Amino acid sequence: MPSRDEIFDKVKDALVEALGVDEDEVSPGATMVGDLGAESIDFLDIVFRLEKAFGIKIQRGELFPEDVLSSSEFVTNGKVNEAGLKELKARMPFVDLAKFEANPSVQNFPNTLTVEDMVRYVESKLAA
Amino acid sequence: MRWFWIDRYNEFVRGKHATAVKNVSLAEEHLHDHFPGAALMPNSLVVEGMAQTAGLLVADAIEFNRRVVLAKVAAAEFHFDAVPGDTLVFKAEVLDLKPTGSLCKVTSTVGDRLQGEAELFFAHLEAGDGVPKLFEPHELLRWLDHMHIYDIGKDEAGQPLARPDW
Numbered sequence: 001m002p003s004r005d006e007i008f009d010k011v012k013d014a015l016v017e018a019l020g021v022d023e024d025e026v027s028p029g030a031t032m033v034g035d036l037g038a039e040s041i042d043f044l045d046i047v048f049r050l051e052k053a054f055g056i057k058i059q060r061g062e063l064f065p066e067d068v069l070s071s072s073e074f075v076t077n078g079k080v081n082e083a084g085l086k087e088l089k090a091r092m093p094f095v096d097l098a099k100f101e102a103n104p105s106v107q108n109f110p111n112t113l114t115v116e117d118m119v120r121y122v123e124s125k126l127a128a
Numbered sequence: 129m130r131w132f133w134i135d136r137y138n139e140f141v142r143g144k145h146a147t148a149v150k151n152v153s154l155a156e157e158h159l160h161d162h163f164p165g166a167a168l169m170p171n172s173l174v175v176e177g178m179a180q181t182a183g184l185l186v187a188d189a190i191e192f193n194r195r196v197v198l199a200k201v202a203a204a205e206f207h208f209d210a211v212p213g214d215t216l217v218f219k220a221e222v223l224d225l226k227p228t229g230s231l232c233k234v235t236s237t238v239g240d241r242l243q244g245e246a247e248l249f250f251a252h253l254e255a256g257d258g259v260p261k262l263f264e265p266h267e268l269l270r271w272l273d274h275m276h277i278y279d280i281g282k283d284e285a286g287q288p289l290a291r292p293d294w
Binding site: 042048 | 199200202203224226228229231247249251
């Protein structure tokens with residue numbers, strides 16, 4: 001099992017290649033969408049690179065739960081409801097949702113995922 | 129009429145790699161004004177040629193059962209301009225292929241000089257809502273015939289590709 005630093009370095013390489021950003025922009029606290037400019041198609045590209053770099057399999061929706069965010073069961077008046085937050089926490093235990101919970105508007109979600117979350121995600125996949 | 133930016137394949141190995149050529153000619157009308165008195169092929173169109181070389185390679189590998197679209201130019205670098213009289217040779221290699229997408233590396237050379245290199249990411253979209261039909265099967269087959277894919281193509285075992293019965 002690689003160390004947290006080793007995982008971070010490989011995640012950083014994947015993000016630099018997929019997003020065309022500079023290495024120093026990829027800090028642990030940087031948000032994928034807001035700071036690094038990732039678009040939806042970039043997530044598919046990033047998934048490819050992480051799978052290759054770490055030899056893991058990433059299922060659709062694991063990194064970006066679009067099915068939850070577009071479900072009438074989990075979204076009420078443009079905000080993720082209690083059931084939705086519970087679902088997100090269960091599906092994405094690697095994401096720190098505290099900030100999102102304060103204003104769980106669906107449009108705020110893309111700015112929730114950080115580089116650190118990605119590292120935690122890979123760590124959880126490697127440990128599984 | 130189709131948007132052809134390669135003239136033919138010279139090599140096509142299913143799901144692996146392919147080589148295609150593009151002859152740049154002053155007979156192409158768009159070059160007359162790009163630029164006046166100094167014709168050169170825009171590198172955006174070189175990318176399109178690269179994408180066609182790699183895109184058909186990928187589409188064949190997934191048996192044309194999804195729409196293969198160029199979703200992203202992950203990286204591209206060009207070293208000089210292609211001008212009328214040049215023969216661009218595009219070499220595409222499939223780096224990764226999954227049902228939902230693929231990543232390819234493509235180079236463009238003129239003689240032994242590297243003209244450009246790019247990493248192209250394709251999304252493979254399922255037919256259905258929001259994904260228009262891109263072409264009729266017989267039109268696609270005609271396109272593949274133009275490209276000589278079934279004359280020179282090989283499968284993974286080195287056997288000639290069977291021309292589909294569309």
